[in-house]
Amino acid sequence: xxxxxxxxxxxxxxxxxxxxxxxxxxxxxxxxxxxxxxxxxxxxxxxxxxxxxxxxxxxxxxxxxxxxxxxxxxxxxxxxxxxxxxxxxxxxxxxxxxxxxxxxxxxxxxxxxxxxxxxxxxxxxxxxxxxxxxxxxxxxxxxxxxxxxxxxxxxxxxxxxxxxxxxxxxxxxxxxxxxxxxxxxxxxxxxxxxxxxxxxxxxxxxxxxxxxxxxxxxxxxxxxxxxxxxxxxxxxxxxxxxxxxxxxxxxxxxxxxxxxxxxxxxxxxxxxxxxxxxxxxxxxxxxxxxxxxxxxxxxxxxxxxxxxxxxxxxxxxxxxxxxxxxxxxxxxxxxxxxxxxxxxxxxxxxxxxxxxxxxxxxxxxxxxxxxxxxxxxxxxxxxx
Numbered sequence: 574x575x576x577x578x579x580x581x582x583x584x585x586x587x588x589x590x591x592x593x594x595x596x597x598x599x600x601x602x603x604x605x606x607x608x609x610x611x612x613x614x615x616x617x618x619x620x621x622x623x624x625x626x627x628x629x630x631x632x633x634x635x636x637x638x639x640x641x642x643x644x645x646x647x648x649x650x651x652x653x654x655x656x657x658x659x660x661x662x663x664x665x666x667x668x669x670x671x672x673x674x675x676x677x678x679x680x681x682x683x684x685x686x687x688x689x690x691x692x693x694x695x696x697x698x699x700x701x702x703x704x705x706x707x708x709x710x711x712x713x714x715x716x717x718x719x720x721x722x723x724x725x726x727x728x729x730x731x732x733x734x735x736x737x738x739x740x741x742x743x744x745x746x747x748x749x750x751x752x753x754x755x756x757x758x759x760x761x762x763x764x765x766x767x768x769x770x771x772x773x774x775x776x777x778x779x780x781x782x783x784x785x786x787x788x789x790x791x792x793x794x795x796x797x798x799x800x801x802x803x804x805x806x807x808x809x810x811x812x813x814x815x816x817x818x819x820x821x822x823x824x825x826x827x828x829x830x831x832x833x834x835x836x837x838x839x840x841x842x843x844x845x846x847x848x849x850x851x852x853x854x855x856x857x858x859x860x861x862x863x864x865x866x867x868x869x870x871x872x873x874x875x876x877x878x879x880x881x882x883x884x885x886x887x888x889x890x891x892x893x894x895x896x897x898x899x900x901x902x903x904x905x906x907x908x909x910x911x912x913x914x915x916x917x918x919x920x921x922x923x924x925x926x927x928x929x930x931x932x933x934x935x936x937x938x939x940x941x942x943x944x945x946x947x948x949x950x951x952x953x954x955x956x957x
Contacts, residue, residue, distance in 0.1 A: 577665055578666040579668070581610075587622050592755045598629075599630060599631050601944070604948055610626070610633045612636070613639025655677055672698060680721060716742055719742050719743035724747060725742065733750050735887070755872060757873070763849050775840075776840065783856065783913060785814075785815070787860070789826060805913050819844050852874060856924075862903075865886045879927060881898035881899070884904075884909070
């Protein structure tokens with residue numbers, strides 16, 4: 574009988590890794606591995622991607638307490654519930670994602686006697702998320718979780734280095750590299766201009782358009798984006814700036830845009846489902862996070878040939894190496910503005926350069942080769 578595989582994730586929120594874990598579960602089934610997906614509940618104000626599960630025929634098993642917030646007493650109950658689920662499902666592999674699901678899931682899997690336990694770091698919370706004391710607490714928890722794991726998986730070489738060498742979550746020999754992917758089929762053939770994004774938001778066809786795509790949360794540092802783009806607007810007054818996404822900081826960021834005198838130039842779009850229309854309209858994607866893993870927005874921009882300017886953090890360092898985009902220091906509005914201006918001042922050259930990386934990005938980050946890499950990784954251990 575084929576080995577059963579269970580994936581655990583805290584919640585199926587917009588962005589993040591939901592668009593990876595959901596289709597991976599379906600593709601594992603297609604490859605002959607019985608697979609299940611255990612998830613928690615969404616946080617307040619988060620967008621829901623459970624429709625993707627319906628689309629590919631995956632019925633998640635919901636454990637509401639597995640959601641985002643940490644609560645020691647509740648989390649102990651969650652471990653108990655997961656233990657009972659795993660005893661019922663009898664998987665050969667438990668593969669966890671995200672911090673809370675990773676800790677509770679690995680502990681439950683170990684108690685349930687699951688033979689192979691893997692955890693993927695799609696990013697980490699070891700800097701820029703919390704204060705010093707809380708960060709030390711999380712590092713201690715992650716080291717404990719790593720001790721329970723058969724292998725730790727990182728999604729980029731730089732993240733692998735950080736996990737194994739910088740923060741010493743696990744010995745470097747225990748940290749493997751498996752690059753994930755997404756269903757990029759709808760983006761592969763996008764050519765600009767494409768779609769009605771500009772028309773829907775009243776953006777002139779000839780205006781240079783810079784966008785930032787993602788949740789409006791502190792780690793994404795949208796405040797830095799607005800400060801930097803104010804400098805861009807002074808140099809190119811006709812430029813427009815799209816903030817695509819939603820979240821807890823929206824009202825605060827809208828107020829900042831007004832205070833900067835950019836109420837007309839900055840467009841807050843909320844969540845948008847048509848990715849092809851977004852990237853078919855953008856002239857430049859900016860990502861200015863304080864900490865990142867392998868951001869889907871950068872993958873989407875690379876595959877659609879949109880020039881990228883980003884802070885040199887986490888997996889972004891690897892994604893934009895060798896001239897695939899412009900890397901700038903974190904928390905440096907002037908450097909972010911100057912790199913963006915370099916793109917806009919010679920946009921044809923920047924776009925032509927971005928076009929040369931499209932096929933390689935698709936081949937690396939599309940979901941099908943990603944599933945093949947993961948299955949090959951599993952087979953190393955199943956064979957043993």
